[in-house]
Amino acid sequence: MSEDEILRLIGRHLPHSTATVPTGDDSAILSPVGDIAVSTDILVEGVHFRTDWSTGADVGWRCVMQNVADAAAMGARPMSLVVALTIPDYVDPSWIEDFARGLGQACDHVAQQTGPIAIDGGDMSRGPVITASATVLGDMEGRTPILRSGAQPGERLVHCGNLGASAHGLALLTAGRSGSHTSLFTRPVPPVRQALTIPATAMMDVSDGLVRDCRRLASASGVAIDLDTELVRAASSPGVTLTEALTGGEDHGFLATVPDTCPPGWRTVGTVAVGHGVTVDGGQPDTLGGWDHFDTGS
Amino acid sequence: MSEDEILRLIGRHLPHSTATVPTGDDSAILSPVGDIAVSTDILVEGVHFRTDWSTGADVGWRCVMQNVADAAAMGARPMSLVVALTIPDYVDPSWIEDFARGLGQACDHVAQQTGPIAIDGGDMSRGPVITASATVLGDMEGRTPILRSGAQPGERLVHCGNLGASAHGLALLTAGRSGSHTSLFTRPVPPVRQALTIPATAMMDVSDGLVRDCRRLASASGVAIDLDTELVRAASSPGVTLTEALTGGEDHGFLATVPDTCPPGWRTVGTVAVGHGVTVDGGQPDTLGGWDHFDTGS
Incomplete structure (x- = not known):
């Protein structure tokens, strides 16, 4: 399967983006209404999760939530995530699709609490274990950061x-x-x-x-x-x-x-x-x- | 070595940040003057680089440059990066320090071209090979994105x-x-x-x-x-x-x-x-x- 085919598989599970320019170009373009909170967190198979305990959707969910929490902890509304994945040969495209389903479910959950959030970019590569690193952008919406x-x-x-x-x-x-x-x-x-x-x-x-x-x-x-x-x-x-x-x-x-x-x-x-x-x-x-x-x- | 000790080792090689709230809290806070370009790219040992061909500093340099290029390709000024690393047991802290040196050198190079850019966050974990995934934020500075x-x-x-x-x-x-x-x-x-x-x-x-x-x-x-x-x-x-x-x-x-x-x-x-x-x-x-x-x- 090519990267483009996998991206199509993933795309249908992800929430609609409110980005000014959505993912698909070199960068997505976002239009926050205040300062931006930025943070990154990584999940590594065998360190942070095991595939016999967590489904692909569970890993996707956790990938969103641990990053979203870092933005919210500043008082910033989580508005956007980008996700970089490494995938071993033995992982089926269905795992990646399930991972995307978990990303979507978590974004839906957050959206119900604090408003729209989307996956506005990503990268994918072969690698010896599954790693999922995400970066969250949070919109301060004019509020003062809580340190x-x-x-x-x-x-x-x-x-x-x-x-x-x-x-x-x-x-x-x-x-x-x-x-x-x-x-x-x-x-x-x-x-x-x-x-x-x-x-x-x-x-x-x-x-x-x-x-x-x-x-x-x-x-x-x-x-x-x-x-x-x-x-x-x-x-x-x-x-x-x-x-x-x-x-x-x-x-x-x-x-x-x-x-x-x-x-x-x-x-x-x-x-x-x-x-x-x-x-x-x-x-x-x-x-x-x-x-x-x-x-x-x- | 603990994560805190490694972070101190890294810190001295990284450029001074112009973030409103620098890295060290749950998120860094940035204050762009226009829309934000966001993109992420990953480097995996054995896929994108070999440690016998590239030093830690080379990998850090490339990690910055491939991301910076994605922001600039939209017409956005690269202003900030966050970097997530996985590190195998056999990798010495000196490799990580060298990687940070390369991040700093690349940021200096970019700064001379288009103005200040900093590493405003990161995460680190054990993993079976070196992976370096970075997310770049670019400031549109009021310009229209070039698609x-x-x-x-x-x-x-x-x-x-x-x-x-x-x-x-x-x-x-x-x-x-x-x-x-x-x-x-x-x-x-x-x-x-x-x-x-x-x-x-x-x-x-x-x-x-x-x-x-x-x-x-x-x-x-x-x-x-x-x-x-x-x-x-x-x-x-x-x-x-x-x-x-x-x-x-x-x-x-x-x-x-x-x-x-x-x-x-x-x-x-x-x-x-x-x-x-x-x-x-x-x-x-x-x-x-x-x-x-x-x-x-x-």
């Missing part, structure tokens, strides 16, 4: 999303069990609309675990964060263990700080104080490190 | 760049020869400034071979294109064969159509006529197909 560095002592730390669900789903899959919870690993659902409406002073998406990502937010803001395990348990998805909630990555929920009350749909999980670093119930979170996909363990 | 579909019968087909040089360099490397020409394969130099100043009716970058890319331009514009081999020879880089000039990909020169005279720095290579398809000296270009990295030969 990780805006948290102030005295503020409330809040979370929105399926805390610990991805790690719990992965644990079930690893144990050879199936069920609806496993889809929280294979198909994360970042609550994009909530990220775009919260009056947050700081925000980020939880991609590497609550404790680890709290460290990043605390470090960027020059503050201390204390997580309350009772609140974290209450904010977790059903069935999730405390360890999964504190260290599990890739839920792509949102972590934010707010000056006053907890907004509807969000859950308070901790507090911001003068100082630095992250504590759990006032103590050290020992080995609760979270994920570093690149760290070789040294 | 592939704008060519009119009677116009002149012009080219700017090192026509056939990449294929010639590859042929030398394949034959076990070295020398300065090989760098035209490992380090393509798209003439970005010329692409941003030509009053073209249609334009694209030559990434898959002159004949093949002419077919795309002819098809998009609904016109016929005739290439003149005498003019193609004259427009080619020194030492390049006619076959290399007609079919060699990845020079990332620019192909454009203009109503009148050939602009300075460009070379006329053919004519646009009523009809469809591409002819060479009025006849069929038989097997001069150009490149399809995904085509398995079926």
Whole structure:
């Protein structure tokens, strides 16, 4: 099958684009109404997913969602994605079509929350394993970006999303069990609309675990964060263990700080104080490190 | 080495960013002055490059240039790139640092032609081979995008760049020869400034071979294109064969159509006529197909 034939196969699953010039030329042309948020994330077979656990559509879904979460975490409306794929010889064109179906389903889901989003470009090559790297463009629509560095002592730390669900789903899959919870690993659902409406002073998406990502937010803001395990348990998805909630990555929920009350749909999980670093119930979170996909363990 | 340590290693080679919010948060925030061009391209070890022929810096250079050419081919000023890398266990951090050096060198080269460009984000993961996928953002700066579909019968087909040089360099490397020409394969130099100043009716970058890319331009514009081999020879880089000039990909020169005279720095290579398809000296270009990295030969 030629690249052109595969592109036709893919095309019918992708959402209609609102690009000024759609994909098909050297670049697509987009017309945002404000500043642009840009971020890129990669998924690698055998590192981030296994083809016996995730269908092509699952990988496509996750490819969209993990990128969309990065744009929304700035307060930007996800408007566009480009996707670069590598495909081994043993992968059937039907897998690629299924991947495109997942891209389309995820875009539809996001579109229902925050408005049109499309796949405005891509590239494809042979390679020894499946890799899917995507870049998201988000439209600030005149809003001010919400950075990780805006948290102030005295503020409330809040979370929105399926805390610990991805790690719990992965644990079930690893144990050879199936069920609806496993889809929280294979198909994360970042609550994009909530990220775009919260009056947050700081925000980020939880991609590497609550404790680890709290460290990043605390470090960027020059503050201390204390997580309350009772609140974290209450904010977790059903069935999730405390360890999964504190260290599990890739839920792509949102972590934010707010000056006053907890907004509807969000859950308070901790507090911001003068100082630095992250504590759990006032103590050290020992080995609760979270994920570093690149760290070789040294 | 952790991802954070590698990022520090990389950072010192990258150009200063003019982003409103630089990389380091969930997304970088850019503030273009017009519409945005977006395009993505991937390089895979063993498919697009070999580590015994290309250094890390060469791969970084090419990663920037092939993407930059896609933005410039629309008439957009390349302003920003994000890069996603996969790295096998056997690759040393020094290779990654060298790759970053090549990114920086290429950005410097582009910046001297058309103004500041930066690496505004990235992602990194383990993987079985080196892959580098980049996304470029180009700023239309209020100009109208130059599409592939704008060519009119009677116009002149012009080219700017090192026509056939990449294929010639590859042929030398394949034959076990070295020398300065090989760098035209490992380090393509798209003439970005010329692409941003030509009053073209249609334009694209030559990434898959002159004949093949002419077919795309002819098809998009609904016109016929005739290439003149005498003019193609004259427009080619020194030492390049006619076959290399007609079919060699990845020079990332620019192909454009203009109503009148050939602009300075460009070379006329053919004519646009009523009809469809591409002819060479009025006849069929038989097997001069150009490149399809995904085509398995079926």
